[in-house]
Amino acid sequence: SSFGYNNLVVDMRSFPIMRDYGYPIVFDATHSVQKPGGKGESSGGDREFVYPLMRSAVAMGIDGIFAEVHPEPEKGKSDSSNMLPISSLKEILETVLKIDEIIKK
Structure with missing residues (x-):
């Protein structure tokens, strides 16, 4: 569901x-904003787009979400540019659950 060169596009x-x-659709929210090789020898990413893409995917009727979280994303050993701070997870999940309820009525 994504394409691009050094900048994935969903x-x-x-x-x-x-x-x-006929299979469940799970959206990989954090890897969807990854920039393979974006930091030269490692991947970069655009964390600020995780939340809007996640909301959009839920609005499209997906069945599940995968997202990497970390207490301090910048200190993550891999994919730190993509990770969400764990402190933001409750608010994000409350919002996407509301969207999911509306879509699946």
Whole structure:
């Protein structure tokens, strides 16, 4: 569901296409903003886009979310540019659960 060169781009059109295969759709929110090789020898990322993409994916009717979290993302051993601070998780999950309830009514 993503493409790009050193800057992954999520194509939300792929969710209903994948749904037609009859399997649950799980959105990888943090890896979706990854920039492979973006820091030269390691991957970079754009954490600020995780939350809007997550909300959009839930609005598209996905079945689950994968997201990497860390108490201090900048200190993470890998994918630190993509991770969400664990302190933000409660608010994010409350919001996406509300969206999910509306979509699945």
